[in-house]
Amino acid sequence: MITKEEVEHVGWLARIEIDAKQSDAYAEKLNSVLDYFGQLDEVDTEDVPPTYHVMDVVNVFRKDEVKESMPQEDVLANTEHKKEGNFKAPKIM
Amino acid sequence: MAAWTDISGIRQKIADSSAEEVTASYIETIKQSKINGFTTTWDEAINIAREIDAKGHEGPLAGVPIAIKENISTKGLSTTCSSKILQGYVPPYDAHVIEKLKEAGAVIIGKTNMDEFAMGSSTESSCYGPTLNPWDHERVPGGSSGGSAAVVAAGEVPVSLGSDTGGSVRCPAAFCGVVGLKPTYGCISRYGLISYANSLEQIGPLATNVADIAAVMDVVAGYDNRDSTSINRENNYSAALKDDVKGMKIGVPDEYFGEGIDEKVNNAVWDAISKFEDMGATYEKVSMPHTKYALAAYYIIAMSEASSNLARFDGTRYGLRVEGDNWHVMASKTRAEGFGPEVQRRILLGTYALSAGYHDKYYLKALKVRTLVKQDFDKALANVDVLMAPTMPAHAFKMGEKINDPLSLYLADVNTVPINLAGVPSISVPCGLVAHEMPAGLQIIGKHFDENTIIKAAYSFEQNTDYHTERPKGVQ
Numbered sequence: 001m002i003t004k005e006e007v008e009h010v011g012w013l014a015r016i017e018i019d020a021k022q023s024d025a026y027a028e029k030l031n032s033v034l035d036y037f038g039q040l041d042e043v044d045t046e047d048v049p050p051t052y053h054v055m056d057v058v059n060v061f062r063k064d065e066v067k068e069s070m071p072q073e074d075v076l077a078n079t080e081h082k083k084e085g086n087f088k089a090p091k092i093m
Numbered sequence: 094m095a096a097w098t099d100i101s102g103i104r105q106k107i108a109d110s111s112a113e114e115v116t117a118s119y120i121e122t123i124k125q126s127k128i129n130g131f132t133t134t135w136d137e138a139i140n141i142a143r144e145i146d147a148k149g150h151e152g153p154l155a156g157v158p159i160a161i162k163e164n165i166s167t168k169g170l171s172t173t174c175s176s177k178i179l180q181g182y183v184p185p186y187d188a189h190v191i192e193k194l195k196e197a198g199a200v201i202i203g204k205t206n207m208d209e210f211a212m213g214s215s216t217e218s219s220c221y222g223p224t225l226n227p228w229d230h231e232r233v234p235g236g237s238s239g240g241s242a243a244v245v246a247a248g249e250v251p252v253s254l255g256s257d258t259g260g261s262v263r264c265p266a267a268f269c270g271v272v273g274l275k276p277t278y279g280c281i282s283r284y285g286l287i288s289y290a291n292s293l294e295q296i297g298p299l300a301t302n303v304a305d306i307a308a309v310m311d312v313v314a315g316y317d318n319r320d321s322t323s324i325n326r327e328n329n330y331s332a333a334l335k336d337d338v339k340g341m342k343i344g345v346p347d348e349y350f351g352e353g354i355d356e357k358v359n360n361a362v363w364d365a366i367s368k369f370e371d372m373g374a375t376y377e378k379v380s381m382p383h384t385k386y387a388l389a390a391y392y393i394i395a396m397s398e399a400s401s402n403l404a405r406f407d408g409t410r411y412g413l414r415v416e417g418d419n420w421h422v423m424a425s426k427t428r429a430e431g432f433g434p435e436v437q438r439r440i441l442l443g444t445y446a447l448s449a450g451y452h453d454k455y456y457l458k459a460l461k462v463r464t465l466v467k468q469d470f471d472k473a474l475a476n477v478d479v480l481m482a483p484t485m486p487a488h489a490f491k492m493g494e495k496i497n498d499p500l501s502l503y504l505a506d507v508n509t510v511p512i513n514l515a516g517v518p519s520i521s522v523p524c525g526l527v528a529h530e531m532p533a534g535l536q537i538i539g540k541h542f543d544e545n546t547i548i549k550a551a552y553s554f555e556q557n558t559d560y561h562t563e564r565p566k567g568v569q
Binding site: 002006007010011012013014015016017018026029030032033034036037039040041043045048049050051052053054055057060062070074075077078079081087089090091092093 | 181279292324410438446457541
């Protein structure tokens with residue numbers, strides 16, 4: 001069971017502001033899904049390795065070559081919040 | 094009037110008139126659309142068609158109009174994942190598949206509607222409003238590539254691209270009575286596909302017939318070093334278009350005909366399997382015992398990956414920004430306002446499943462169950478050439494019926510998500526009209542990188558039945 005307080009904490013971790021008034025409603029919907037997920041407890045997975053990816057591809061390397069990158073103005077074209085070639089954001093601390 | 098025309102028919106029309114005329118006529122059809130399948134049409138399309146005329150129709154798809162799902166990056170053309178958080182975003186680069194389509198001479202005619210960030214099976218959660226099913230405007234077209242399927246079914250474009258994370262190409266193909274392919278994981282580069290659940294999803298084509306699916310695959314599939322999961326192997330998909338299933342061994346997994354399956358859909362799929370027997374194939378029942386756990390494992394993995402992939406939408410570099418005193422407040426407010434309810438739920442659940450204390454119980458457990466589901470496929474496909482099952486357990490549901498109950502919506506995906514967990518290819522083809530004159534889909538599943546066997550089976554079925562000639566009212 002996920003509690004109202006946990007919903008607010010997870011909201012903070014996920015950087016989604018959750019109004020205290022909404023957190024009850026959220027908890028109810030999330031719990032109905034988590035109850036359903038609980039059915040996996042009945043599967044015996046002892047000694048079963050996890051599958052992160054279905055293809056056996058590991059360590060895909062490429063040559064360390066300098067290539068042309070996207071022009072800075074193209075990268076910054078999707079925001080009004082920029083200054084001297086950088087993205088501009090409010091203070092982080 | 095809107096009509097189904099296949100790629101060879103379009104190429105003939107272009108030879109008789111011009112790519113410009115063909116493009117203009119599709120744009121006219123789209124303007125009169127009542128189904129809200131397109132989010133935008135591209136103003137440049139007509140100029141590009143004119144250039145293709147000037148160049149003399151080079152390339153396998155020269156002048157052929159194609160529609161692209163809202164989550165595939167198109168340089169200079171808005172790409173929003175049908176989300177408020179990406180409003181106004183115009184990609185500065187093309188996805189790999191778009192580069193390939195342009196090289197082949199295809200004309201990108203516009204972008205198609207989807208469930209927000211591909212999270213849904215009904216195309217109702219789009220910030221542009223729902224897409225209507227062309228067969229019955231009160232019903233959903235399926236999802237999440239609902240726009241891409243609906244515009245093909247409505248004759249507004251001959252072919253389209255969607256993406257399939259847990260059934261998002263096959264579900265709308267089945268609900269809209271068209272053909273849709275989810276290729277093997279690694280077959281098509283995901284470079285430029287905006288990630289939702291990166292270990293599960295593949296771009297896939299939708300069309301009115303199997304030959305057009307193969308024609309698009311011949312263009313868009315192939316190795317790309319910008320996607321580290323891209324697999325380097327050559328294939329000719331159109332070479333599989335043979336009417337020959339003699340001796341083909343079909344496996345029919347009981348678990349895909351379980352609780353909740355509509356009787357008429359069940360019958361339509363069994364009729365299809367009988368047809369394959371008449372055509373010289375044989376079938377046997379197979380058991381895939383972990384199928385019942387696939388849905389929960391799928392959703393845990395998809396939500397966990399989503400919580401990480403969607404972290405980039407924070408108001409800093411593109412899209413919506415809601416101001417706040419510091420970066421955390423700005424990001425939290427932006428994401429609360431920019432993401433719709435289902436996307437928020439999935440991010441929260443994914444964050445929870447990955448958080449300290451719950452990681453092993455949910456995420457790691459789901460990855461282990463994924464191994465068991467994949468082993469079911471390995472075992473079943475070791476003895477047969479293909480598996481056959483209903484794509485969806487029922488025909489398209491009514492708009493509004495499931496949108497407020499997330500779990501009931503998830504349950505609709507029960508027959509499509511195991512395929513993504515295993516990474517195998519699967520094609521959905523129409524197999525007749527069921528209740529309310531709505532189409533049903535037959536799902537043909539193959540071995541890793543054995544697209545050609547499922548394409549051959551689907552093509553043979555099409556050649557020996559008339560189901561693919563059924564189309565929505567008002568479409569020729």
